[in-house]
Amino acid sequence: MNLFKRLFKLSSAEAHSAVDKLEDPIKMSEQAIRDLKTDLDNSLQSLAEIKAIAIRSRREFENASADVEDYKRKAMRLLQKASVGELSQEEADKLASGALEKQNQSQQVAERSQVEKDKYDRLSADLEYKIQELKGQISQWENELKTLKARAKVSTATKKINRQMAQVDSSSTISTLEKMRSKVEEEEALAESYGDMIQSSRSLDDDINQALNKSGGSNALAELKAQMADQSSEKKPGV
Template structure:
């Protein structure tokens, strides 16, 4: 199992060397997690198979031990029959011997199963450790991936904002504002000029009216003087 090698490769996803090679850290991490999940599936399958063999060996051990005891009891019962003279010595010895042979055969099988049980138990323990390591690493890297994706979103948003800010020409903006100020100043001056013209026009009219009103008064005065002179 190349899990530790894969973990190292996944770890490189955030390394500067990976970035220098233009490799995508997120894709590398996702692939690493995918590989680890594949390894986890294989490990679980292997664990199930070894556990099945362990259970079978444990069951066979019990069966062989039970048979060994059974043949031991049979040999004893035969000898008891010989002692009661229910069975001849020759037949008793032959049958008891056969029973003891069967007992030894089953005892050997039981011993073999004991060795297998110990071996399979160690394998199960090791595989369970590997499975736990894989699960922990998968959980760890999935959390790392979430963090990495969040960082990428923030960095992209920041980059886009900075890019937009960098695209703004500050000098042109200042020039535009200055032109706007000049335009406003011109408009204000023009409004003031029109006001002055309006005032000038009003003053001329007032002066004309004043002059004209003066002549009318003089004419009236002359008329009064003429009437006095003529005795009217």
């Protein structure tokens, strides 16, 4: 009842093909465990049948043993009746002989039943041991299958991530970044160029007016200072 034997119940070629192609081992394991549980159910049914035979054999032994003692007592009573004159000796001997013959037959039945009882008791004990062992194996394999399922999920996720990472073209990524950098530098240079064009487009009149504005600002400052000086001198005589 090895699990791996269950996994390869198909022909040898088909089994090797399944492994080579990495067909779903989880489903195969689940099917193997289902098969083992079916075997367990069949074994339990067989155990019940064997126990039933053992029970019948024990009852036959007990009944036959009781008959042995009963026929012995009857033979003794018949002989006792002859001894007290209740039966003729000839009739008592005949009936007692018949009772002893029945006793002998019952003894044979008891011995045969005892042999069968002992046989089926041993078979029952052996089968019970194997059933318990099979239950333990099924429980162990079910736990291992749970672990296998968890590991399969992790490995599948890991494989997917690794595959995606492996498909990333590093050279393509670097090329894209270089193009972006070149584009940004081009835009920056263009902006600076437009700035230079603005400066170069100023006319001579713009430069003259700018110079005059600066001078006008200086004259206004001088006039303001002069006014303040005049105001200060007008206040002094009145002091």
